[in-house]
Amino acid sequence: MATFPAAVAAAGPKAGEGRDILANTPVELTAAEEKEIDKMVLPVPPNWIGDFDGIRKRGVIRLLVPYSKTYFYVDRGRQLGIDYEFGKALEQWLNKKYPLKDKSKSWSVYSIPVRRDQLLPELLAGKGDVAGGGLTVTAGRQETVDFVHPFASGVREAVVTGPYSPKIEKLEDLSGREVTVRASSSYFEHLVELNDRFEKEGLAPIKIVPADEWLESEDILEMVNAGLIKTTVVDRYIAGIWKPLFADLQIHDTFYLNSGGDLAWAIRKGSPQLESILSAFMKQHKVGTTFGNIIANRYAFDEKRVLNATSEEEMRKFRELVKYFRAHGEKYDFDYLMLVAQGFQESRLNQKERSPRGAVGVMQLLPSTAADPAIAITGIDKDAGRNIEAGCKYLRLLTDKYLDEPDLTPVNRTLMAFAAYNAGPGNLRKFRRLAEKSGKDPDVWFQNVEYGAARIVGRETVNYVSNIYKYYLAYKLAVESRKLR
Numbered sequence: 435m436a437t438f439p440a441a442v443a444a445a446g447p448k449a450g451e452g453r454d455i456l457a458n459t460p461v462e463l464t465a466a467e468e469k470e471i472d473k474m475v476l477p478v479p480p481n482w483i484g485d486f487d488g489i490r491k492r493g494v495i496r497l498l499v500p501y502s503k504t505y506f507y508v509d510r511g512r513q514l515g516i517d518y519e520f521g522k523a524l525e526q527w528l529n530k531k532y533p534l535k536d537k538s539k540s541w542s543v544y545s546i547p548v549r550r551d552q553l554l555p556e557l558l559a560g561k562g563d564v565a566g567g568g569l570t571v572t573a574g575r576q577e578t579v580d581f582v583h584p585f586a587s588g589v590r591e592a593v594v595t596g597p598y599s600p601k602i603e604k605l606e607d608l609s610g611r612e613v614t615v616r617a618s619s620s621y622f623e624h625l626v627e628l629n630d631r632f633e634k635e636g637l638a639p640i641k642i643v644p645a646d647e648w649l650e651s652e653d654i655l656e657m658v659n660a661g662l663i664k665t666t667v668v669d670r671y672i673a674g675i676w677k678p679l680f681a682d683l684q685i686h687d688t689f690y691l692n693s694g695g696d697l698a699w700a701i702r703k704g705s706p707q708l709e710s711i712l713s714a715f716m717k718q719h720k721v722g723t724t725f726g727n728i729i730a731n732r733y734a735f736d737e738k739r740v741l742n743a744t745s746e747e748e749m750r751k752f753r754e755l756v757k758y759f760r761a762h763g764e765k766y767d768f769d770y771l772m773l774v775a776q777g778f779q780e781s782r783l784n785q786k787e788r789s790p791r792g793a794v795g796v797m798q799l800l801p802s803t804a805a806d807p808a809i810a811i812t813g814i815d816k817d818a819g820r821n822i823e824a825g826c827k828y829l830r831l832l833t834d835k836y837l838d839e840p841d842l843t844p845v846n847r848t849l850m851a852f853a854a855y856n857a858g859p860g861n862l863r864k865f866r867r868l869a870e871k872s873g874k875d876p877d878v879w880f881q882n883v884e885y886g887a888a889r890i891v892g893r894e895t896v897n898y899v900s901n902i903y904k905y906y907l908a909y910k911l912a913v914e915s916r917k918l919r
Contacts, residue, residue, distance in 0.1 A: 459860045461836060463867055471867050474889055478873035479544055481560040486707035489563055493534050495543045497521050497699075498562035500550040501881040502650040504672060505567050508888040517566035518545050519729045520585070520719065527715050547881050551618035551647045554579055557700060563708065565700040568669065570620035580703050583713035584696035586721040586730070590670040591621055591692040596658040597682040599665055605689050610638035613665045614654060617644040621667040624692045646907060648880040652676050653904065659683050662908035667691050671721075671730065751783040752909075755796065758819045762826040771913065772848050773826060775905035776855075779898065780825075785818040797825025804828075832859055841877045849879040849899050853887060857895040864890055 479496050489495060499506035499517045506515035521543035528541040548556050553565040557579065570589065571581045595602060600611065609632055615621040622642060629639040645654055651668040658666050659680035673685045701708050720726045752774065759777070763770030780798040781787035793800055794815040804814045804824035808831060814821040832854045837847045854862040868886035870876040876883060879899065887895045
C-alpha cells in the first residue's frame with residue numbers, strides 16, 4: 435500500500451487548497467535526520483591486499499557476502515545469515531587463538547555485501563579478504579583464487595521444478611528445455627558441460643536462461659515454487675532448507691547435475707598464512723560439527739511470499755487491465771510491466787481489494803489522496819482504470835520530486851519510487867543517505883539502498899520491492915515468449 439505524509443493519510447486535502455501533496459516531506463534531510471543516520475553508519479574498511487600478518491596488525495577481516503536471505507541480510511539493524519554467523523564465530527576463535535598485541539582490542543569480522551557476480555572480482559581488487567556466499571569450488575574459479583577448507587562437502591547440485599513444470603525423471607529429460615540459473619554460478623558452468631555431453635550424444639542442448647544476477651538461489655526457488663520459472667538448479671541443501679516454506683517445489687533426488695562438490699570461502703592466491711588459519715577454523719566449525727549443523731538449518735523463515743503472477747486466473751486479470759497499464763505507463767513514462775507487477779503486489783490486480791486503512795483497488799490508494807489537487811482523480815474505488823491512473827500519477831509525483839537525478843537508471847529510479855510508495859518518500863531519503871554514508875551506491879537499489887531500507891525499517895520494504903521485481907521478470911519472460919500477446 436502507498437505510504438503518504440501523515441496529514442494527508444489521516445484527513446485528506448480540503449477542496450480548493452491546491453497544496454502540494456508532498457509538501458510535508460522536503461527533498462533534503464534535516465540536520466536532526468542527518469544525525470540519526472550518522473549513528474547507524476558502519477565503518478567501511480579501505481581496500482587492502484595482503485596475508486594474515488598484515489590482517490592481524492589491523493585486527494579486521496573483511497568478509498565479502500551476497501545480500502541473501504540465506505547467507506547475509508539485515509533486519510532493523512540486526513545482521514543475520516550463515517556467513518554472518520560464521521564470521522562472528524571466527525571473531526571468537528581468533529580472539530582465543532591469535533589475540534591482538536594490543537590487549538584492549540579484539541578481532542572484528544566485517545560483513546561487506548556485494549552483488550554475487552562481484553564476489554571474486556571485489557576480492558581480487560582488495561575490497562575484502564575473504565569471499566563467502568557458499569561458493570562451490572570449481573576448476574574455473576581455482577584459476578583465479580584459492581579456497582580454504584570447505585565448510586560443506588559432498589554437495590549435490592539438484593534439479594528443482596515447480597507445480598506446473600514438465601515431468602523430469604533423468605538428466606537427459608532436460609534436453610531442449612529451459613533451465614534458469616545465474617551465469618556466475620557453478621550450476622551454469624556444469625550445465626554448459628552437460629550440453630557438451632548432449633552434443634556428443636546427439637541430444638538437443640539445454641536452453642540455459644541466465645537469471646538476473648540480483649537474484650539469489652532462494653529467490654529463484656521462490657519463483658519456481660510460484661510457477662514463474664519452470665526449472666532451476668541449486669545446491670541440494672539449499673533446496674532442503676527452503677522446501678518447508680516453498681511446499682510446491684519438487685527436488686529431484688534420483689539424479690544430480692553434479693555431486694561431491696565442496697563449498698568454501700575464497701581467498702586471494704599468495705595468502706598461505708590466511709589459508710592455513712581459516713582452514714583450521716573451518717575444520718572445527720564446518721557442517722557436520724554441532725555449530726555447523728545448527729547454523730546451516732537456521733535460516734528458513736516465513737514471509738510474504740511471491741505468488742504466481744502468470745497463472746491462468748492471474749493472466750485473465752492481466753488481459754482485462756493491461757490496456758490501462760499500457761496507456762498510463764506511456765503517459766507517465768514508466769515501463770508498463772513494472773506497473774503491472776506493482777499492481778499485482780498491491781492487490782493481485784483486484785479492483786475489489788480493500789485495506790483496513792481504507793486503501794482501495796488495484797493500486798491500493800486512499801481515495802482522499804487520489805482526490806488531492808496534485809492528482810485530482812476521483813472514483814478510484816469503483817473504476818479500475820482511474821485507480822491505476824491515480825497510482826501511476828502518484829508514482830510520477832514521487833519520481834519527479836525525489837528521484838529527478840540523471841545518474842539514476844530507469845530501472846533503479848522506478849524501484850526506488852516503489853520503495854517511496856511503500857515506505858514514504860521521507861524514509862527513501864534516509865535509505866539512500868545511509869547507503870551512501872556506508873560506502874554503497876545511493877543510485878542502485880539492490881544490495882545498496884535496500885541495505886539502508888533493511889536497517890531502518892526492516893524487511894517489509896525490501897520484500898515489497900523484491901517481489902515487484904520478480905513479478906516484473908516473470909511478466910517480461912511471458913511477453914517475450916508471446917504468452918501475453
